[in-house]
Amino acid sequence: MTAEGSAVVPEGAAVLVVDDVPQNLRLLDAVLSPRGFEVRCAASGEEALELLADGPLPDVVLLDVMMPGLDGYQTCRRIREDPRTQFVPVVMVTASGASEKVRAIEAGADDFVTKPFDQAELLARVRSLVRIKRYHDTVVAQAAALAEWNERLEARVAAQVDELGRLGRLRRFLSPQVAQLVVEGGDESFLRSHRREITTVFTDLRGFTPFAERAEPEETMDVLRQYHAALGELVFRYEGTLEHFAGDGMLVFFNDPVPCPDAPDRAVRMAVEMRTAVERLALGWRRQGHELGFGVGIAQGYATLGRVGFSGRYDYAAIGTVTNLAARLCAMAGPGQVLVTQRVLDGVEGPVLSRELGPVELKGISRLVDVHEVLDVDLVRPEAAR
Known part of the structure; x- marks a missing residue:
């Protein structure tokens, strides 16, 4: 196995490949699947958006530019407009023209590869973006856990403040032991x-x-x-x-x-x-x-x-x-x-x-x-x- 093929892939890393040419879908699947990636395929921008809306989110989207209906730029913009998918990394597969790269970045792409692509370069970019996506997911999960913890803490503090208020009122006429007993x-x-x-x-x-x-x-x-x-x-x-x-x-x-x-x-x-x-x-x-x-x-x-x-x-x-x-x-x-x-x-x-x-x-x-x-x-x- 080559050095690029031996790099560790995060467990369960999924890639959504979007291309209207079946041969390109098979080629990308043949490159990614043996390296441990779960490959999902979509033959159009519309199908890709449906998969993103209904199914589990992938770690990376490989998005071809030239497609009938919604092209890659339009699809990328739709991905960025949806709060659910706006942070999913998108790699645009473009021709070598500099103008297409600029348009890809303006559309919201995180990276791009040119056709015909180099397998080692493609795998390196995908792995890098998968790691970034996992870091982002960790931060989001931690933020959600912290928000939940803060909510529970606020509720506990409010309950304790209420308890202290009750204890303070009762201590005006009860011994501390009795007041504590009543509050508890x-x-x-x-x-x-x-x-x-x-x-x-x-x-x-x-x-x-x-x-x-x-x-x-x-x-x-x-x-x-x-x-x-x-x-x-x-x-x-x-x-x-x-x-x-x-x-x-x-x-x-x-x-x-x-x-x-x-x-x-x-x-x-x-x-x-x-x-x-x-x-x-x-x-x-x-x-x-x-x-x-x-x-x-x-x-x-x-x-x-x-x-x-x-x-x-x-x-x-x-x-x-x-x-x-x-x-x-x-x-x-x-x-x-x-x-x-x-x-x-x-x-x-x-x-x-x-x-x-x-x-x-x-x-x-x-x-x-x-x-x-x-x-x-x-x-x-x-x-x-x-």
Whole structure:
């Protein structure tokens, strides 16, 4: 085999030979087929365009110039006008005249060979254009894959942005763990109004109003920053739902939106830890001349819960006597006191040290309430704060 005949042909390389002379078709087939090319033949420009429109695209078109009907120049122009075939390499088979070569290039031909053609030259040009066509096909395929990948990426980014938006909204009132759980589950039905038994914790600072009146605004903001940071960490650790905080007041509840059978236990243990945390902060505040105490009220009962607000600004709220009761107990509490109802006390698991204050009349509550002060609980229970 000659050197030109041993050159590697890309697998499946196809050549469409277009000539109205059957002898020329047979000759080109005899040159190309033994070298590994798949040869397809068309006897006219019209037939060539039909094959290109209906069948798989070849890697190269060998196009004779002089043909009846559509000649080679017209056929080449039609190939270039069709978006499907505009990048298929075309080799014009011309006479030796320079004017025909110029016309071939103007018609859109990529190369040309002259009659009578040299087999080695023809094969070299065809192989070169097949490689170029394969490079082009690779680039097109990669561009399509990149476009598809970008589309999928954009969809994922949009989904993640939406998820982050939902997570951000939920984190306004849920612990990070619970908010993530809700987002991953994709269920926001809990935002609709519903009724459930909850344990409510209301906290505030004793002596805050007179402190805020005489302190500089920067001092007030610094105290609130420390206070909110300490209590917020505990709310998240115990997986409570933060209903709201306003100034020194904070309302947290348990057993909604995620049910927890140990809601009273979590509430009391969280409150006791909050008291300890605020006592540590109060040491520093006293050195600055600020006398601030900490009071907590905890109640258990049914409430209506759900999203309240307007477009662009929503909160997750609990409405019912139980929240008022917790607020009244908090208002009654002195510095360092955690006041709870009998029902809450009964729900605390493990040892609890408490003091009974007896039936108490509370503002806005029509019945007497059995109130207890929680002095201490057994905090050596790591599962209480998952």
